[in-house]
Amino acid sequence: MKENKLLQRQIKKYLPDELASSPGIAPFLQAVAASYFAFEKDSILSERAFKMSEEEYMEVNEKLQKELGLKKLSIEKLKAAVVQTGIEGFTMEGDDLLEIMDLLNAQISKRKESEAELKASQELWQFALEGAGDGVWDYDFQTRKIFFSKRYKEMLGYTDDEFANDPDEWMSRIHPEDLHLVMKTDQDYFYKKQANHQIEYRIRHKDGHYIWVLDRGMVVSRTAEGLPSRVIGTHTDITERKLAEQAIISSEEKYRNILANMNLGLLEVDNDEIIRFANQCFCEMSGYRLDEILGKKAGNLFPAGEGRDILNHKNELRKKGVSDAYELTVRNKKSELKWWLISGAPRYNDQGELVGSIGIHLDITDRKRLELELNEAREIAEQSVKTKEAFLANMSHEIRTPMNAIIGMGRQLEKTELQEQQRFFLNTINMASDHLLVVINDILDISKIEAGKLELENTGFNLSEVLQHVSRVMQPRAEEKGLELKTNLDKSIAPVLIGDSHRINQILLNLISNAVKFTEKGSVTISVQLEEKIDKKQVVEFSIKDTGIGISTEFVEHIFDKFSQEERTTARKYGGTGLGMAITKELVELMNGHISIKSKKGEGTEILIELPFQVGSSHDLPKANKDFSDTSSLEGIRILLAEDNEMNRLVANTVLENYGVLITEAKNGAEAVEALNKAQYDVILMDMQMPVMNGMEATEIIRNELKSDIPIIALTANAIKGDSERYMAIGMNGFISKPFEENDLINAIATVLKLENVSSDAGDRKKIKTIEDKPLFSLEKLHQIGRGDKDFINKMIELFLQQMPETIAELQEALERQDIPAIKKIAHRVKPMIDSLDIILLKNVIRELENSADKPQPKKRTAELVNQFTEVIEKIVAEMRLV
Known part of the structure; x- marks a missing residue:
């Protein structure tokens, strides 16, 4: 009994696992156990054999025969089990158990070697795939058993133990919208006998979100019927790629929407300029249907005028890979002239070959029309400015010259002995002249300021000298009204400042003049204080304070407006244009200064001005002009x-x-x-x-x-x-x-x-006249120029009488030919003569004719001017000849 158990343990110990799992092994072991049990019994019986009776012996023999049969049956079952293992060279003949065991051991060793090699190979490719970041799976189609690698589970956020190797668990995590792709793959393997697959789908992560995977697999073994038995594959996380693709799609969609909403026309042409694509907006811009322009040459449909040459040049640029934007005039289907802004770029295929160009088109016709209108308006405005400048220049000359003569001669006349009535008349003339000169200066200054052409000087000056000059000019007016004129100058102000002393003088005279004008009793005080000193810069405050009529609070806000006066009666009573304060404010601001006003009706006014100056030295003072006398x-x-x-x-x-x-x-x-x-x-x-x-x-x-x-x-x-x-x-x-x-x-x-x-x-200045002054002309300037030389004056008159008939004839001929440049030259030539003779009726006429080439005017107007010139000159010639 003890040996029997030992044998069973030895057999189980050395029996291979493959054979132990075979269906015939269990009965075989049972039979072996039974045989050894019988053997033990036989040993006991052999000892008793000599003691048994015949009946007992027959009974024992019968039992032995039965046990022998059981042994044979056990051996047959063992053979059958061995056959099932597929051992090569084994047959059912022979009952040698040792031979059977040797064959089994050899087959077992061979299979173990194969399994070890297979296991090593599987570990190698699984390691390689997982090393590349891929998860590995292995699926048995027959048993529905599945294996997921550790990396596969990590991709989904799980540890190896958290995610079961269960196909149903895996299927439940696939996105519902993608599940049909996986099901179709299984069907293709079964019914189409597909060898491999590659699909993309979403699978749920442990955190609840979905990731994108690239699923690739292949069949590695099939059943005898050709059905898939084992399929292995990998999962690659492609979430970032899919997000990038979605971002690109979203971006493309966004820009497509932008193009659509911006009403931009899109056109694609090939290298031969044949239209291959156009969007709806382009069709609307051009007036053509899509089927009318596809396959047609773009240049033959659209460019107008020089557009053909521009388009050819742009096509050459595209071939060189150059992108740019340009404007092009085109005619649409209705032959309407349009302006397009085109942004063009070369177009390449996937191989990098130039296949044409693409252009984005914007209809800028309305903008171009507006630009043309603005240009015309600007030209008109510029011409108006030029006309205004010419007018002001001429006005300055035409008015200032006689005004200077009037004022100058009036001053000289004051030095002579005059009767009381004559002095009254002369004072009236001087006052009117001064007033007119102020008006002229104000108009010229405000015009220069508006045009931005008033330039300031930056030279050295002494502020004390400026104040002394202002006081000397204004003192007589103040004394006439019984007013006290006071000046206070801060001694800490630098002796030399850098600025425009002429304009400062103008500002102070304007403000002091107003203070004197609007003050009936009391005083006018000019105070100049150093407000701030920083390095070589000084900020000076000027205060002009009076005890006059004052200004209402409401009008203070408008005092610097052009042509503004508090009441209409003010202009009638005190005079003035209402430009002085506006000019003063503009001048102060041009000097980077500030002006403010404090006033109360009936209590007087104080005006404060702050001006910054650089501190200068004696070297900055201009050299004094020397009088020429020798x-x-x-x-x-x-x-x-x-x-x-x-x-x-x-x-x-x-x-x-x-x-x-x-x-x-x-x-x-x-x-x-x-x-x-x-x-x-x-x-x-x-x-x-x-x-x-x-x-x-x-x-x-x-x-x-x-x-x-x-x-x-x-x-x-x-x-x-x-x-x-x-x-x-x-x-x-x-x-x-x-x-x-x-x-x-x-x-x-x-x-x-x-x-x-x-x-x-x-030199001598003789005042000799050869003829009497007439209303149409004056010889005064000729007397001045010729110093009263009678021969000079007569010679000038002779030249005038000789040249004027010829000049009239030239003008009439030029008028008939409509030769405007010739009219301009003739007018320019005779203008000095007209001015020298003070022919007032023709001063504006001759200048308008001179400017006719620069400023085109109707033919009728030119004819009127020429005829007016002719009529006046003929009268003057007739009068001169009478004398």
């Missing part, structure tokens, strides 16, 4: 006079001969250049508008080709702002407007020659 300084000076107008040449000769000047005449710029090549001169007087060669051209040749630095003074009948700058820019040294005063001409010559002590007061 006529001998000009004696012997050689002057080349380039002037096409004979009367102007005569005027200049007459003036300069009194100073002993030697004059050579040239009728145009070319003659001036030729004369300078032949002889030496000290200075040139150069008219700017001459035939053959004008003054600017002649000056450029003298400076650039002849390399001469001879002083040149420009003579011009125009007084437009900017002319002097242009003349100086080309190398001229001085500038005089015609008709000029004798003193201006002499000082200009003395300045460029750096002479001292020259004055136009030299």
Whole structure:
């Protein structure tokens, strides 16, 4: 019994697992156990055999036969179990158990080696896949057993123990919208005998959100019927890629919506400019249906005018890979002219090959029309500004010149002995003249400020001297009204400040004049204090305080408005234009200062001004102008006079001969250049508008080709702002407007020659008239220019009588030809003569004719001007001939 149990333990110990699981092994072991039990019994019985009876022996023999049968049956079952294991070379013949055991051991060793190799291979590819970040799965189609690798479970947020290897558990986590993809894959394996698959779907993470996976698998074994037995595969987390793809799709959708909402036309053409695609907006812009333009050449449908050349140039740029934006004029299907803004770029295929271009189109027709309208409006406005500037320049000249004569002669007349009534008349003339001059200055200043052309100087000045000058000017007016004029100056203010003393003087005179004007009794006090000092900068406060009528609180807010006065009666009683305070405020602000006002009706007014100044030194003070008095300084000076107008040449000769000047005449710029090549001169007087060669051209040749630095003074009948700058820019040294005063001409010559002590007061000034003054003209200027020289005046009249009939004929011929440039030249030529004779009726006429080429006007208007000129000149010629 003990040996029996030992044998069973040995057999179980060394029996392989594969054989132990075979269906025939269990009966075999039972049979072996029974055999050993019988053997033990036989051993006992053998001992008793000699003691048994025949009956007992027969009974034992019968039992032995039965046990033998059981043994044979056990051996047969063992053989059957061995056959099921598939051991090569084994047959059912033979009952040798040792042989069977040897075959079993050999097969078991072979299978163990194969299993070890398979296990190592599986571990290797699983390691490789998981090392790449992929999760591994292994599915048995027959038993529905499934295996998920550790990495696979980690992708879903689980540990190895938390996620069961259960296909149903796995299926429950697939997104409902993607489950049909997985089911279809299984069906394809079963019914289509598919060898592999690759799908993308969403699976729920442990946190509850879904991740995207790329599921790839393949069949590694099939059943005898060809059905899939085992399928292995991987899962790759592609969530980031899918999110990026969705972002791109979203972005594309966003920009498509933007294009749609912005009404932008999209057009794609190939390398031959054939239209391959156009969106609905482009079709609406062009007026064509899509089927009407697809396959057509874009350039043949749309460009207008120069658009064809532009489009060809852009196509060449696209071939070079250049993108840009441009404007193009096109005609739509209705032949309507349109403006398009096009942003074009080259178009490439997936291989990087140029396949055409793409353009985004915006209809800017309305914008272009608006631009054209704005340009026209701007041109009109600019022309209006130019006209205004020309008018102001002419007005300044035409009004200031006689005003200067009136005021100047009035001052001279005051020095003579006058009767009381005569002095009253003269004072009235002076007051009216001063008032008119203020009005003119105000209008000119406000116009310059509005145009942004009022420029400030930055030179050294002494504030004490400015205050003294203002006090001297205003003191007589204050005394006339019985007012006390007080000035207080802070001694801590620097002796030299940097600024525009002329404009400061203007501001103070304006404010003090108003204070005196609106104060009937009491005083006007000017106080100047140092408000702030920082390094080399001082902020000065000016206070002008009066005891006058004051200003209402309501009007204080409007006191700096243009043309504003508190009451209509104010203008009638006190005079003024209402521009003074507006100009003052603008000037203060141009100087980066601040102005404020304190006033109460009936109690007076105080105006405060703060102005910043840089502190200067004595070197910053301008040099004082020296008076010229010695006529001998000009004696012997050689002057080349380039002037096409004979009367102007005569005027200049007459003036300069009194100073002993030697004059050579040239009728145009070319003659001036030729004369300078032949002889030496000290200075040139150069008219700017001459035939053959004008003054600017002649000056450029003298400076650039002849390399001469001879002083040149420009003579011009125009007084437009900017002319002097242009003349100086080309190398001229001085500038005089015609008709000029004798003193201006002499000082200009003395300045460029750096002479001292020259004055136009030299020489005799005889006042001789050859004919009586008539209303249509005046000989006063000729008397002044010729110093009363009778021969000069008569010669000028003879020239006028000789030239005017010819001039009228030239004007009429030019009018018939509508030769506006010729009319302009004739008008420019005779303008100095009209001005010199003070022909008031023609001063505006001749200037309008001169400007006719720059400012086109109706033919009727030009004819009216020419006829008016003719009529007046004929009357003057007739009167002169009578005398």
